[in-house]
Amino acid sequence: MLRWLVLLCLLSASALAQEIDAEVYVAIQGATEAEATGDLSKARQLLEAALPQAGNGSLERALVTQRLAYIAIANQRNTQAIDWLREALAQQQLEDAAALQDRQNLARLLVQEQRYPEAVKELEVLPRSDNNRQLLVQAYRQLGQFRKAIPLAEQVVREKPAADDIWYRLLVGMNYELERFDQAVRWQQALLQRAPESADNWRQLASMQSLAGEQVAAAATLRLAREAGIELETTDLENLIALHAHSGAPWQAARLMQALLDEGLLSSSADRLRRLAYLWQSARDYEPALAAWERVARSGNSTDRLQLAWLQYQQRQWQAALATLQAVQPANASQRRQLQSLKQAAEAALARSESGSASSS
Template identity: 25%
Template sequence: MIKKLTLLVALSFPLGFMPEQAVSAELSQYTAGRVQRAHNLQQDEKLADAIAMLEGLNLSRAYDKAYVQRMLGVFYWQQNIKTKAIANLTDAVNSGLLQDEQAWLTQRMLADILLTSEEFKQALPHYYALSNNVPENQNADELWLRIAQSHYQISEWQQSLSAIKTYAELAGKLDVQPLTIKLGAQLQLKQWKAALPTLESLIVLEPNKLVWWQQTAGIQLRLGQSNSALDTLALARRQGVDLSQQDLKTLAQLYAQRGIPERAAIVYSQLDGADSDVDLLVLQAQYWQIAKEWDKSITVWRQAAALNNKHRWPLAQLLLQQGHYQQAIAELDKVKDKAYEADVALAKVRAYYKLDNLEKAVIFAKQADNIESTTASKSWIKYLSQKREMAS
């Protein structure tokens, strides 16, 4: 979730000054001359030669050694040899001898290289030290963002949140990167309620990013806020966010839970495979039926029955309910499930009775009674027999 931070400061040598400035008073004449030569080689883009010359120096003075190590650290970094850059800069910083105006930047450079090398634990002490004495021309908030990221990467969630809080106080606002770190830490700590305002801020900054909407709805569901989850997903859709198929299924379910079955049916009808997936067709048919959209439900039940014959039975029942008796009989004739045999016979009794075909109604009433004698079958037989006698 958290992207790695890139270095936000230009790391190059000399760090804002010429070697012969401010060093002549402390570097030995011999070392100062070699440092100047190395600097000139670097300016001529001969870094390898500059490194070889500095590496070959046999220095006895501690300050000279620390100064050259700093210079080597910068050169190795420029050649993308991070391990040697880190080793030399670490020795230079730890010596405590470099107290010139570039000392802070040297430690900052070391901290940043450690961070980009994913040496987060090693980077943290340097960032904290730097944060205690920030020059006026440097941004303290950048340090705290790196501190937050470093803690996050080593799963120190609470420390990461504390660092983000300090960052926000210094920066005055939170953009996407610190908000993402904050959210990640809150989720790891299961601070669900606290995560919701963070997600709201992220949605404001990146309204088209699906994951923020998904996580918001997910947390709302976790907290039992199903109405809020519905509103979140519905708003995302209205704003043109491309919801996943699972998100849309969740949205449909939430519409159904809120008592808006027609919206549930519409959402299911817009899913991939809505016209060919029998399970999706059944859901559409059921929700149209709950919404009392009988014709729409019948249409979709027909599609489902064409794909799987077991859906003939609910289709026939709905046709019968709506008075489409001939169509109901045609569908009942296609129901093959033995479990519904008696029910199908009774359904035909009702259909033929409504069509004033008492002879067939009696036949199917007796058939139903033979399959499974019930109060309903016996009542139909008695009633229809009486009707037939009266008619004759």
């Protein structure tokens, strides 16, 4: 909860009694006592009752509305708190230090309530402390104003290389959103150097490298992580592949999976090879897709051999398709129909090809 006893920053109790209306002073004192006992409801009632005696533009109204704002924050009523803080500041009666703190709290509340345009207006005129700059970067990011957000975050880490990790994470995240994956890799590498014991940092770096088209480097990163004693489960590697596949990047998923298999980080099981084949095929990279299906088909599975033959047929490799079909032993009526249909189509296509070659010669 935000600290709201800002009256202590303004005036001593005796000075306060001389500065403001006696009835308002009594209400403020009563509210202070109620707050001390945790009775925020009573404190709010006392302050609201004093509002009619606190005229616009007065110190009384500034103090009462300010106190009401922080009671609203304590009750997690941020919208009310925003309104009260604005009213307190509008009186222009608070001392500079108190007004500055109120404006900073107002900006934070606006960010929390996702009122980003309003937050930006407040933050752009506040002193550029680290906290204020962080809020401003977050607000710019939410508004899609990356041209303002990224330079500001980069300025912070240039000035203070030891700045909190949040700045580096913001830079990773914003560059990721812009699909500037090479820059995301750069900032994720900085995070990894700060905390090489973090498995998340290794996984994130490998993910960014893969998104940047550096699948071999991503696999090498994961291998180095294991060599460094970082515990990476097989599911971690599988999830990384799935991330690309589900985001509509089957080529990157296939290339990453191939690199992980080549590094020995994943074993070459029939299920994984089958998945690799489908990924290459989804990416329309048919040469490695055929190679993967040929490896899978060696297991003798009729479904896999039919899939290989179909892909060979699609790639106009009719002789190879017919040879593959010769080894298929249908397991049911459906496979027999598929086999017969594909065989007839391949034979007809091969005959047309040979006929065309003979006539042209």
